[in-house]
Every structure is written in structure tokens, then in C-alpha cells.
Amino acid sequence: MSFQPDYAFDGEPPLGETWEVAPGVRWLRMPLPFKLDHINLWMLEDGDGWTLVDTGINTEETRDAWDRVFETTLAGKPVTRIIVTHFHPDHVGLAGWLAARFKVPLWMPYTEWATGRMLSFETRESAGPVSHAFYKAAGFSGERLDQVERRVGRYGGNISAIPAAIRRIAHGDEFAVGAHSWRVIEGNGHSPEHACLYCADLGVLISGDQILPKISPNVSVWPQEPEADPLARFLDSLKRFKDLPADTLVLPSHNWPFRGLLERLDDLAAHHVERLDAAQAACAARDGDGGATAVDVLEHLFKREMDTHQMFFAIGESLAHLHHLMTLGRVRRVIDAAGVHRFQTAAV
Numbered sequence: 001m002s003f004q005p006d007y008a009f010d011g012e013p014p015l016g017e018t019w020e021v022a023p024g025v026r027w028l029r030m031p032l033p034f035k036l037d038h039i040n041l042w043m044l045e046d047g048d049g050w051t052l053v054d055t056g057i058n059t060e061e062t063r064d065a066w067d068r069v070f071e072t073t074l075a076g077k078p079v080t081r082i083i084v085t086h087f088h089p090d091h092v093g094l095a096g097w098l099a100a101r102f103k104v105p106l107w108m109p110y111t112e113w114a115t116g117r118m119l120s121f122e123t124r125e126s127a128g129p130v131s132h133a134f135y136k137a138a139g140f141s142g143e144r145l146d147q148v149e150r151r152v153g154r155y156g157g158n159i160s161a162i163p164a165a166i167r168r169i170a171h172g173d174e175f176a177v178g179a180h181s182w183r184v185i186e187g188n189g190h191s192p193e194h195a196c197l198y199c200a201d202l203g204v205l206i207s208g209d210q211i212l213p214k215i216s217p218n219v220s221v222w223p224q225e226p227e228a229d230p231l232a233r234f235l236d237s238l239k240r241f242k243d244l245p246a247d248t249l250v251l252p253s254h255n256w257p258f259r260g261l262l263e264r265l266d267d268l269a270a271h272h273v274e275r276l277d278a279a280q281a282a283c284a285a286r287d288g289d290g291g292a293t294a295v296d297v298l299e300h301l302f303k304r305e306m307d308t309h310q311m312f313f314a315i316g317e318s319l320a321h322l323h324h325l326m327t328l329g330r331v332r333r334v335i336d337a338a339g340v341h342r343f344q345t346a347a348v
């Protein structure tokens with residue numbers, strides 16, 4: 001990727017502090033116990049109180065940091081509502097804790113809420129067999145397959161209980177927060193119906209994980225929908241941002257606020273064109289052996305060392321590129337005698 005983000009700020013707010021990034025819009029950063037070690041959250045001035053956008057993962061460190069924000073930035077002012085962009089634990093993790101504390105509603109896309117609620121009730125017993133079969137078909141064996149067993153049903157452990165009822169937000173909805181109107185723009189592919197929030201008055205887009213300045217948002221096939229082509233949905237939904245002004249201030253969930261939205265959209269699309277070509281080349285190299293597994297493609301696409309957490313994103317991402325190549329008619333899939341999916345270039 002050649003994109004050089006034009007960062008709007010030189011630095012970032014320390015843990016537990018907030019910075020104003022636009023009138024009435026404040027930025028806070030929370031820690032994450034992963035290699036990607038932080039998430040950005042946003043506070044929108046809402047009359048006498050504040051609307052929170054995304055909540056952080058459910059750890060003591062994050063809850064303590066929120067407590068400091070309540071004492072300083074909020075200074076006794078109420079939280080008016082909580083908006084969550086999508087179901088991933090670093091975004092929805094403390095929504096239940098915050099909603100209960102301030103007795104306010106959670107606003108969230110219905111599918112994102114339902115997915116989070118569903119996953120939080122999954123157990124090793126309920127989801128294990130489907131996950132095992134999915135990763136075995138992708139080419140996992142031995143230690144990697146054992147890791148699947150250990151990870152299934154862990155979603156609920158990273159979040160406070162997601163509220164049992166929500167106020168739904170959906171693509172095209174407009175609503176007021178304080179003096180300004182915000183519009184929902186739905187993104188797909190990273191998560192089912194990710195809500196981005198755009199304010200024309202302020203020229204600000206809260207892009208969540210859908211558009212990030214430095215890393216390419218993860219687009220993965222997951223066991224719950226093993227035949228999905230999430231990359232088609234991701235690339236298609238990026239088009240919904242092309243009409244926004246070129247100087248829009250983009251507030252992403254990771255790294256720093258930036259400008260250069262339209263260039264970044266083109267850059268992300270170009271990145272996936274390159275990855276599709278690389279995935280196809282990995283398949284072609286294995287045509288003589290009956291085709292490449294998703295693990296073969298992963299090893300071709302990701303040369304760096306990865307921890308287990310990253311490995312699961314990488315295998316999902318490899319499958320996303322393979323499934324999109326199938327949609328495009330550039331590879332075909334055969335299932336070998338062991339039940340493993342093998343991808344061959346269409347010319348074979």
C-alpha cells in the first residue's frame with residue numbers, strides 16, 4: 001500500500017484523557033491486550049451530556065480509564081446514549097457495563113447486536129464441531145487444530161453482558177447529537193453491518209474498523225458462514241464513502257485521525273487487487289499437487305511471524321481472498337479425500 005495518511009494530530013491522548021478533534025467531538029484511547037494494543041473511542045457533546053461511540057474491551061484497565069474520564073471530561077455530566085459500531089469485543093466490550101451504569105440505551109445495528117448476543121452464548125459444546133470442521137477444511141491440523149478447541153466460545157469472556165434490548169440504527173438513518181445531525185453509513189465485510197457515522201456539519205466521519213489509515217481492515221471468512229464472500233461485500237461497501245468531501249476528517253478505531261479518505265479508499269481497493277493476484281499465484285504454484293489449501297495461501301500471503309490471535313485472522317483473510325477468486329471465476333475448489341478444501345486455478 002502506498003497511501004501516506006495526513007494525520008490531523010501529532011500524538012495521541014494519554015490513557016484516561018480526552019482530546020477535542022472537532023467542535024464537541026473528543027478522542028480517547030483505550031488499551032487492548034493484543035499486538036494491536038489500543039482502540040480509539042469517541043465522545044460527542046449531546047446537550048448537557050455526552051454520547052459515547054464504542055466502549056473498549058472488558059478489562060479492569062479499561063474500566064479504570066473510563067472512571068478517570070468520568071471524573072475529568074464528564075465532570076458529573078451524564079452519558080446520554082451509547083452507540084456501538086459493530087460487535088467485536090474491543091467495540092462492544094463495555095457497552096453493557098456503561099448502559100447499566102448510566103441507565104441509557106444502546107444504539108447499534110441490529111445484526112451487529114444479534115451477532116454479539118449470539119456469540120456470547122456460544123460454548124465449546126455448541127460451536128466446537130462447526131469450528132473444528134471449518135478449520136480442518138482450511139488445512140489446519142495438529143497444534144493449530146488444538147488451538148481451535150481452546151478458542152471456541154471465548155467471545156463472552158471479553159465483554160460485559162450485551163444489553164438484552166437495543167435501539168436499532170441502520171444505513172441512511174439520520175439523528176441529532178446535540179446541535180449536529182449524524183448519518184449512518186453501513187460498511188460490510190469486516191463485520192456484518194458495521195455502522196460508520198458521518199456528520200456533514202463538522203466534516204467528520206467516524207469510520208470504526210471499516211476504514212483505517214495504516215492497516216488494512218480484516219476481512220475474513222468465519223465458521224458461522226463458511227461459504228461467504230466477505231471481500232465482495234467489503235469492496236462494494238467502500239463505494240458508499242466515495243461521495244464524501246475529500247477533506248473529511250476520518251476518525252478510525254486504530255492509529256490516528258487522518259485526512260485523505262478518497263485516496264485511502266482507492267488504496268484499500270488496490271491492496272486487495274494485489275492480494276487476489278498473490279493468492280491466485282499461490283494456487284497456481286500448487287496446481288500440480290491438486291491445488292493449494294487456505295494454509296498454503298496463508299503462508300504465501302503472510303511472511304511474518306504471527307501469534308495465535310493473528311493466525312486466526314490470517315486464515316480467515318486467506319479464505320476471503322480465495323472465495324472472492326471463486327466468485328470471479330479465477331479459481332475453483334475441490335475437496336480432497338481428507339475433506340480439505342483445495343483451490344486450483346481455473347485453467348487446470
Ligand SMILES: [Zn+2]
Pocket residue numbers: 086088190191209
Ligand atoms: Zn472490528
